[in-house]
Amino acid sequence: MTPxxxxxxxxxxxxxxxxxxxxxxxxDHEHGGFFTCLDRQGHVYDTDKFVWLQARQVxxxxxxxxxxxxxxxxxxxxGRRADWLAMAQYGADFLEKYGRAEDxxxxxxxxxxxxxxxxxxxxxxxxxxxxAFGQLSIATGxxxxxxxAKMTFEGILARQENPKGQWSKAVAGTRPLKNFALPMILCxxxxxxxxxxxxxxxxxxxxxxxxxxxDVFYDADLGLIRENVTPDGQVSDSFEGRLLNPGHAIExxxxxxxxxxxxxxxxxxxxxxxxxxxxxxxxxxxxxxxxLYFMDADGHPPQQLEWDQKLWWVHxxxxxxxxxxxxxxxxxxxxxxxxxxxxxxxxxxxxPTHGEWYGYLNRRGEVLLPLKGGKWKGCYHVPRGLYxxxxxxxxxxxxxxxxxx
Amino acid sequence: MTPxxxxxxxxxxxxxxxxxxxxxxxxDHEHGGFFTCLDRQGHVYDTDKFVWLQARQVxxxxxxxxxxxxxxxxxxxxGRRADWLAMAQYGADFLEKYGRAEDxxxxxxxxxxxxxxxxxxxxxxxxxxxxAFGQLSIATGxxxxxxxAKMTFEGILARQENPKGQWSKAVAGTRPLKNFALPMILCxxxxxxxxxxxxxxxxxxxxxxxxxxxDVFYDADLGLIRENVTPDGQVSDSFEGRLLNPGHAIExxxxxxxxxxxxxxxxxxxxxxxxxxxxxxxxxxxxxxxxLYFMDADGHPPQQLEWDQKLWWVHxxxxxxxxxxxxxxxxxxxxxxxxxxxxxxxxxxxxPTHGEWYGYLNRRGEVLLPLKGGKWKGCYHVPRGLYxxxxxxxxxxxxxxxxxx
Numbered sequence: 001m002t003p004x005x006x007x008x009x010x011x012x013x014x015x016x017x018x019x020x021x022x023x024x025x026x027x028d029h030e031h032g033g034f035f036t037c038l039d040r041q042g043h044v045y046d047t048d049k050f051v052w053l054q055a056r057q058v059x060x061x062x063x064x065x066x067x068x069x070x071x072x073x074x075x076x077x078x079g080r081r082a083d084w085l086a087m088a089q090y091g092a093d094f095l096e097k098y099g100r101a102e103d104x105x106x107x108x109x110x111x112x113x114x115x116x117x118x119x120x121x122x123x124x125x126x127x128x129x130x131x132a133f134g135q136l137s138i139a140t141g142x143x144x145x146x147x148x149a150k151m152t153f154e155g156i157l158a159r160q161e162n163p164k165g166q167w168s169k170a171v172a173g174t175r176p177l178k179n180f181a182l183p184m185i186l187c188x189x190x191x192x193x194x195x196x197x198x199x200x201x202x203x204x205x206x207x208x209x210x211x212x213x214x215d216v217f218y219d220a221d222l223g224l225i226r227e228n229v230t231p232d233g234q235v236s237d238s239f240e241g242r243l244l245n246p247g248h249a250i251e252x253x254x255x256x257x258x259x260x261x262x263x264x265x266x267x268x269x270x271x272x273x274x275x276x277x278x279x280x281x282x283x284x285x286x287x288x289x290x291x292l293y294f295m296d297a298d299g300h301p302p303q304q305l306e307w308d309q310k311l312w313w314v315h316x317x318x319x320x321x322x323x324x325x326x327x328x329x330x331x332x333x334x335x336x337x338x339x340x341x342x343x344x345x346x347x348x349x350x351x352p353t354h355g356e357w358y359g360y361l362n363r364r365g366e367v368l369l370p371l372k373g374g375k376w377k378g379c380y381h382v383p384r385g386l387y388x389x390x391x392x393x394x395x396x397x398x399x400x401x402x403x404x405x
Numbered sequence: 406m407t408p409x410x411x412x413x414x415x416x417x418x419x420x421x422x423x424x425x426x427x428x429x430x431x432x433d434h435e436h437g438g439f440f441t442c443l444d445r446q447g448h449v450y451d452t453d454k455f456v457w458l459q460a461r462q463v464x465x466x467x468x469x470x471x472x473x474x475x476x477x478x479x480x481x482x483x484g485r486r487a488d489w490l491a492m493a494q495y496g497a498d499f500l501e502k503y504g505r506a507e508d509x510x511x512x513x514x515x516x517x518x519x520x521x522x523x524x525x526x527x528x529x530x531x532x533x534x535x536x537a538f539g540q541l542s543i544a545t546g547x548x549x550x551x552x553x554a555k556m557t558f559e560g561i562l563a564r565q566e567n568p569k570g571q572w573s574k575a576v577a578g579t580r581p582l583k584n585f586a587l588p589m590i591l592c593x594x595x596x597x598x599x600x601x602x603x604x605x606x607x608x609x610x611x612x613x614x615x616x617x618x619x620d621v622f623y624d625a626d627l628g629l630i631r632e633n634v635t636p637d638g639q640v641s642d643s644f645e646g647r648l649l650n651p652g653h654a655i656e657x658x659x660x661x662x663x664x665x666x667x668x669x670x671x672x673x674x675x676x677x678x679x680x681x682x683x684x685x686x687x688x689x690x691x692x693x694x695x696x697l698y699f700m701d702a703d704g705h706p707p708q709q710l711e712w713d714q715k716l717w718w719v720h721x722x723x724x725x726x727x728x729x730x731x732x733x734x735x736x737x738x739x740x741x742x743x744x745x746x747x748x749x750x751x752x753x754x755x756x757p758t759h760g761e762w763y764g765y766l767n768r769r770g771e772v773l774l775p776l777k778g779g780k781w782k783g784c785y786h787v788p789r790g791l792y793x794x795x796x797x798x799x800x801x802x803x804x805x806x807x808x809x810x
Binding site: 046048 | 442444451453512513516520521522524526572574575576580643644705706707708710713714765768773779780
């Protein structure tokens with residue numbers, strides 16, 4: 001298949017399967033916001049509203065509205081998808097009304113009606129809210145959205161040294177560790193709300209993030225990224241310190257590739273491509289195919305009982321990193337791996353009967369949970385990945401002369 | 406096989422495989438306490454000390470010391486196993502020195518040296534400490550052990566309405582739920598330290614526990630025990646409210662059978678046997694055999710990605726309930742199920758090459774993690790289960806005339 005053929009496949013899935021699935025099944029017409037617990041057919045099986053997923057769905061529809069013209073569906077006068085903007089605003093209304101505690105931090109979850117269920121212990125609720133309102137401020141030009149995005153971002157910066165606050169169960173001082181997720185996402189966030197920040201703040205955040213990801217969490221001896229390190233970047237010989245989350249590391253690599261492209265930093269691109277390939281080689285399941293979810297850097301049993309499962313987001317994010325890596329550097333291994341992983345992913349995750357993708361497969365690639373959405377899977381990784389892959393594949397089609405595929 | 410043959414198998418595994426495995430591999434001769442993260446061979450792969458598992462191992466060796474004569478090994482002048490008492494005391498020394506926070510509550514985990522790692526957010530650390538020091542006070546007659554057991558038990562009673570305290574992430578009032586584990590274990594605890602409590606307190610605790618387990622958490626419409634219910638015992642249509650933990654429910658049934666036997670309450674015995682069999686029929690994996698770990702009462706996808714795994718403790722606890730049920734009521738289904746589950750359990754969990762049992766199998770019964778111990782698996786369910794089964798099987802052998810096997 002040529003990049004053009006692949007591009008068509010990703011585009012079609014995005015526009016004709018995945019976004020319509022969420023538009024059709026997830027809207028709570030009675031209480032606002034989105035249902036995300038959808039079974040195989042798209043029926044709602046639980047009505048709790050998880051702030052991560054509410055915000056991610058807002059972001060997804062706002063982002064697509066901002067970036068795509070009217071490929072299909074109802075158009076605004078600017079040729080954009082009015083229905084996508086409406087979806088994003090519908091979710092944002094609910095979040096604006098019910099999502100925040102008095103201190104401005106975002107709850108983790110709400111009841112269907114919007115009453116707070118789980119406290120703001122999880123800073124990623126705030127991260128996804130920042131992204132959501134940032135994209136919506138671009139889409140609408142509304143100051144109120146920009147204000148929420150900016151206030152939330154400042155709250156994250158203020159909490160970043162102790163993100164779990166009173167809900168942290170670690171005894172302070174005994175074994176301080178820092179986690180990979182926050183620096184990785186902060187850098188993405190800074191770009192998401194670049195239009196609301198000072199240039200210096202953006203540059204500084206990016207600088208710090210690249211350093212943290214590529215020098216601190218990347219363990220040169222191991223040749224892989226660790227999920228947790230000591231505050232001064234050393235290895236901790238503990239369950240947390242030995243933990244590898246290959247999908248997470250590979251996802252970070254396409255953020256880094258985007259930054260490298262922005263700076264035209266060839267060496268950084270090459271390093272990100274190498275880490276992508278090394279991680280994939282390490283975490284590829286030689287027995288059953290697919291990418292393992294968790295591993296222990298020393299080969300010990302990890303704590304996570306789900307370690308050998310095949311998760312949708314891991315595979316989607318890796319497809320993006322491989323395509324970006326190929327597009328930016330022409331590394332043939334990226335393309336070869338993309339073809340192999342594309343085949344695994346498309347033959348295991350999508351559900352041609354009822355639409356959208358399964359999220360959780362067992363090691364053998366059999367469906368473990370037949371859901372299309374739940375507490376952690378919503379309208380985010382699949383549409384974002386389809387969009388990202390489609391865009392890169394389009395560019396590859398247009399530049400055939402650069403890298404013969 | 407006759408009960409006598411089975412009895413020999415359980416006895417041998419306890420005395421010649423499982424207790425020696427932990428005596429050989431788990432003792433930290435340098436810093437005290439026990440290693441529990443042991444790989445297939447018994448080698449230590451992580452040195453953190455989890456209070457649940459420290460206390461459970463103390464309890465196991467103290468309980469065996471208290472209940473068994475010198476079947477083998479070094480004997481005290483009373484014909485008891487001095488080495489078992491020494492093991493229990495060795496772990497208790499470490500716990501006494503390092504296990505408690507200033508307020509007397511027990512930490513969740515410690516470093517190898519005994520420095521606190523994870524706060525006392527988990528009341529089951531206190532429950533297992535009560536059991537450990539209670540058994541040791543019986544073994545030694547030492548007041549200091551009795552005092553720790555009693556103080557800890559009182560702390561549990563004081564915290565029982567809000568066991569997670571400041572570490573609870575639930576917003577108070579929105580969806581209050583109570584969990585099955587605490588009432589279930591409190592009743593067991595009251596018996597464990599019966600020698601330290603008023604008769605009234607013991608009777609009252611047992612009365613409450615039986616009511617909670619058999620009337621409140623047991624859902625008569627569903628015919629199964631729910632893991633969480635509202636404070637007034639109603640169904641909550643939420644992930645937590647729909648959750649079933651079949652092994653947990655079945656484990657509770659042998660606690661109830663013991664209480665029923667103590668009171669000579671035939672109706673209660675029969676109910677406990679029925680719930681055991683109904684739960685087992687419901688949770689037995691018709692495709693691959695073994696008992697599923699988590700289920701959703703309405704058949705929706707559970708949150709737990711490990712829902713379809715086969716765990717050692719689930720199978721061990723069910724063997725106990727089936728044997729006790731058969732011994733107390735003569736119900737033939739209990740024996741037939743015991744034979745079937747015995748075959749599954751013994752052909753999947755024990756490791757004849759390196760000793761002890763695997764803890765975590767995938768749905769197909771293949772080893773998922775080759776560990777013999779970790780953060781949650783230690784020296785507890787296997788030896789307790791072997792001991793309990795052996796004892797019931799001995800009694801069955803002696804009373805062949807009552808229930809022909």
